[in-house]
Amino acid sequence: MSEKLTKLKDILAQLNRLTLVNELLYWDMRTIMPKEGFEGHAEATEHYETEAFRIETSDELFELLGELSKPEEWDQLDDDWKFIVKKMREEQERDRRIPEELFSRFVAAQTEAERAWEEAKEASDYSIFSPHLAKLIDLTKEVKALTHPEMEIYDALLDDYEKGMDSATIDRIFTELKEGLVPLVHSILAAEQPDDSKFNRKYDLDAQRKVQKLLLTYIGFDWDKGTVGESEHPFTLDLSSRDVRVTNHFREDNAIDPMFSAIHEGGHAIFEQNVDPKLDGTPAGGCDYLGIHESQSRFFENILGRNINFWKPIYADVQKLQPEFADITLEEFAREINHVRASMIRTAADEVTYCLHVILRYEVEKAIFREGVGVDELPALWNRKMQEYLGITPANDAEGILQDMHWSDGSFGYFPTYLLGSIYDGMFLEAMEAEIGSVDTLLAEGKIGEIRGWLNRNIHRYGCTRLPKEVLLKVCGREATAQPLLKYFREKYAKYYDLR
Numbered sequence: 001m002s003e004k005l006t007k008l009k010d011i012l013a014q015l016n017r018l019t020l021v022n023e024l025l026y027w028d029m030r031t032i033m034p035k036e037g038f039e040g041h042a043e044a045t046e047h048y049e050t051e052a053f054r055i056e057t058s059d060e061l062f063e064l065l066g067e068l069s070k071p072e073e074w075d076q077l078d079d080d081w082k083f084i085v086k087k088m089r090e091e092q093e094r095d096r097r098i099p100e101e102l103f104s105r106f107v108a109a110q111t112e113a114e115r116a117w118e119e120a121k122e123a124s125d126y127s128i129f130s131p132h133l134a135k136l137i138d139l140t141k142e143v144k145a146l147t148h149p150e151m152e153i154y155d156a157l158l159d160d161y162e163k164g165m166d167s168a169t170i171d172r173i174f175t176e177l178k179e180g181l182v183p184l185v186h187s188i189l190a191a192e193q194p195d196d197s198k199f200n201r202k203y204d205l206d207a208q209r210k211v212q213k214l215l216l217t218y219i220g221f222d223w224d225k226g227t228v229g230e231s232e233h234p235f236t237l238d239l240s241s242r243d244v245r246v247t248n249h250f251r252e253d254n255a256i257d258p259m260f261s262a263i264h265e266g267g268h269a270i271f272e273q274n275v276d277p278k279l280d281g282t283p284a285g286g287c288d289y290l291g292i293h294e295s296q297s298r299f300f301e302n303i304l305g306r307n308i309n310f311w312k313p314i315y316a317d318v319q320k321l322q323p324e325f326a327d328i329t330l331e332e333f334a335r336e337i338n339h340v341r342a343s344m345i346r347t348a349a350d351e352v353t354y355c356l357h358v359i360l361r362y363e364v365e366k367a368i369f370r371e372g373v374g375v376d377e378l379p380a381l382w383n384r385k386m387q388e389y390l391g392i393t394p395a396n397d398a399e400g401i402l403q404d405m406h407w408s409d410g411s412f413g414y415f416p417t418y419l420l421g422s423i424y425d426g427m428f429l430e431a432m433e434a435e436i437g438s439v440d441t442l443l444a445e446g447k448i449g450e451i452r453g454w455l456n457r458n459i460h461r462y463g464c465t466r467l468p469k470e471v472l473l474k475v476c477g478r479e480a481t482a483q484p485l486l487k488y489f490r491e492k493y494a495k496y497y498d499l500r
């Protein structure tokens with residue numbers, strides 16, 4: 001190995017130590033930190049993130065990456081290291097355009113806004129959060145103008161979360177989906193709805209934790225490389241392929257949402273746990289293309305978890321752990337997890353209307369960054385679109401514009417990746433069935449391991465060494481299209497809702 005590559009590995013090891021501290025602080029803040037611990041955590045986070053940023057943007061690393069890109073060094077690198085050096089160079093060039101002072105201001109604003117959002121949501125009062133949101137929008141514009149001077153701001157934001165997936169492609173496939181989906185949602189909502197009164201009961205919280213354990217184990221979460229916690233909003237945290245954590249939020253009045261959160265976050269975790277270990281500790285060792293990531297969590301959650309066959313081998317065990325389900329048959333349960341409703345909350349939405357929740361956010365973000373719509377106008381815009389797509393209007397800010405945490409940490413351009421994930425899933429399902437046969441049959445026979453194996457082989461092990469468009473071409477042999485997802489929705493819901 002060349003001296004230069006050894007040096008790069010040393011710097012990466014240094015960065016990994018700082019990242020580990022930052023991630024643990026984040027984990028702690030979100031899960032068990034007492035309220036008064038906030039100041040200390042926020043200060044430490046700012047310190048360690050700034051420290052990592054300094055190394056990432058240092059002249060030393062800049063020169064080293066330049067050296068490694070010269071033919072005599074470059075030619076000695078294997079494909080993975082070529083990818084890593086190229087990725088680091090691109091990111092570094094962008095980061096180096098951000099003055100340290102601006103970066104610190106951004107991190108501080110982010111931390112403050114996260115806290116304000118939590119307070120605002122609790123009080124259901126958007127005015128507590130809106131000045132922080134306005135500040136984050138301005139800072140985001142300031143940062144992007146420096147890092148991506150060649151790109152329009154919203155395009156640059158999309159590119160941050162799903163590299164290479166431009167807004168022209170996203171507009172095309174979202175439109176394709178919206179045109180097919182709106183009439184389908186209308187006929188579903190007009191059809192006879194199942195009786196869900198049986199589900200309206202109290203569910204023991206400890207039993208829910210046990211069911212989560214069963215589900216994570218069943219789908220293949222590796223407990224030697226992962227752990228669980230509880231937070232206001234479920235998330236997955238990837239420290240390395242050997243330490244991947246998921247959280248959940250349990251409530252007494254609903255045991256089904258947490259089951260699907262567990263399967264969803266479990267899908268994210270299984271991806272990270274199965275990246276080729278040779279990529280550990282490098283920028284290719286995790287996947288930072290969020291659309292591709294969401295495709296994996298949503299494949300487990302929806303394509304598998306909302307299929308009645310998924311539950312056939314385990315439903316009796318679920319009933320034993322959570323006796324509140326004892327008088328609910330598997331058919332009734334399957335009917336309920338595929339119950340399509342016009343509802344306010346994205347994270348609790350069924351897989352069909354979920355798509356419209358995301359399209360709404362995509363359009364609101366375009367309004368902010370392309371049309372310059374101000375923060376004061378956003379709640380009304382939000383409510384108008386809810387009415388237009390789902391025929392309902394939020395009663396307050398908490399169930400409207402404040403429901404998601406994403407904008408509180410400046411994650412603009414993130415929401416579309418959820419829908420990209422579902423669109424990719426339609427494509428992956430088609431490719432998978434062509435290769436290993438009917439998913440219904442595999443699930444009913446308890447062979448979920450074969451399905452996971454296909455995902456491991458075709459997607460997980462590569463980490464982020466394949467860009468999203470490349471993944472689609474390699475795995476599905478074609479460009480992004482919403483048609484397979486629409487076909488999946490039409491066939492599945494025609495049965496559940498007796499549609500013609």
Ligand code: ZN
Nearest residue numbers: 264268294297
């Ligand atoms: Zn997710």
